[in-house]
Amino acid sequence: MPQQTIGFIGAGRMAQALAKGFVSAGLVGADGLRASDPSAEALAYFADLFGKGAGRESNTQVAQESDVLFVATKPQYVESVLAEVRKSLDAKKLVVSIAAGTTLRKIEAAAGDGVPVVRVMPNTPCLVGSGACAYALGSAATAEHGGRVAELLGAVGAAHEVAEPLLDAVTGLSGSGPAFIYTVIESLADGGVRAGLPRALAADLAARTVAGAAQMVLQTGEHPAALRDAVTSPGGTTIAGLAELEKNGLRSALVEAVTAAARRSAELA
Numbered sequence: 001m002p003q004q005t006i007g008f009i010g011a012g013r014m015a016q017a018l019a020k021g022f023v024s025a026g027l028v029g030a031d032g033l034r035a036s037d038p039s040a041e042a043l044a045y046f047a048d049l050f051g052k053g054a055g056r057e058s059n060t061q062v063a064q065e066s067d068v069l070f071v072a073t074k075p076q077y078v079e080s081v082l083a084e085v086r087k088s089l090d091a092k093k094l095v096v097s098i099a100a101g102t103t104l105r106k107i108e109a110a111a112g113d114g115v116p117v118v119r120v121m122p123n124t125p126c127l128v129g130s131g132a133c134a135y136a137l138g139s140a141a142t143a144e145h146g147g148r149v150a151e152l153l154g155a156v157g158a159a160h161e162v163a164e165p166l167l168d169a170v171t172g173l174s175g176s177g178p179a180f181i182y183t184v185i186e187s188l189a190d191g192g193v194r195a196g197l198p199r200a201l202a203a204d205l206a207a208r209t210v211a212g213a214a215q216m217v218l219q220t221g222e223h224p225a226a227l228r229d230a231v232t233s234p235g236g237t238t239i240a241g242l243a244e245l246e247k248n249g250l251r252s253a254l255v256e257a258v259t260a261a262a263r264r265s266a267e268l269a
């Protein structure tokens, strides 16, 4: 990929996760990053991670200096920050919005005619190179623009192109999903502590069990039910635990969690 400057309007948690992932993957040097944020705290954290050179006083400066401009504010500010920088945008720039819910139609209207826009739903595991992301192309975005976004996201995890209407479901599953799984990990660890393990050991075993099970699904390509059957001995320990999960509605709780998060994403539009 040719040397490029990547800007972030909004230097909060998701911007930091993506920027750190891009730098770790060698896609951009710290001198190729720009960020603006009204929060001195967010900007200071960004500067601590990448050096003081990245911060800019205004969103317009970031837009002017960036080839790829990530809009990483909360959804309610996306249109106003794009309206603010729109004079600095043209067909040579690429605008990438990561906001939940905000539609391509709204982003394009705010960015201006002919500006290539890609709407992305990333997740925070991009920070450690294990992101699960999806993206949809705007009307002025070409396959080449899609390829650039796929390359950036591919360096920090997996990236799938989808039709825009699917992005609400993606948001509910992989965008919000890490929070659901942290809750699962914390609960598994609590179970371990209840059964007598020291807290630190229980927390480590819980996280590795979730990571290992996920890798089994991804690397073997087997159906999760087949992998589960391989753990479950007749009359053994696992079936005793699974019966409790069924009784207490784990499946239904997770289905409803993803559905509610997807619904909320659609509402934000």
Ligand SMILES: NC(=O)C1=CN([C@@H]2O[C@H](COP(=O)(O)OP(=O)(O)OC[C@H]3O[C@@H](n4cnc5c(N)ncnc54)[C@H](O)[C@@H]3O)[C@@H](O)[C@H]2O)C=CC1
Residues within 6 Å of the ligand: 009, 010, 011, 012, 013, 014, 015, 036, 037, 038, 039, 042, 059, 072, 073, 074, 075, 077, 081, 098, 099, 100, 121, 122, 123, 124, 175, 176
């Ligand atoms: N945190 C997550 O797991 C994910 C977040 N997202 C999306 O990423 C976006 C950012 O979310 P977070 O990083 O979690 O929020 P955050 O609150 O950590 O970061 C947003 C940043 O935008 C800044 N900001 C507010 N007004 C601004 C303005 N006018 N100009 C420049 N910066 C401004 C805030 O000061 C803040 O630092 C949201 O739209 C969210 O939907 C998407 C996927 C996952």
Ligand SMILES: O=C(O)[C@@H]1CCC=N1
Residues within 6 Å of the ligand: 100, 171, 175, 176
């Ligand atoms: O909670 C949120 O609205 C954002 C979008 C996906 C994950 N975090």
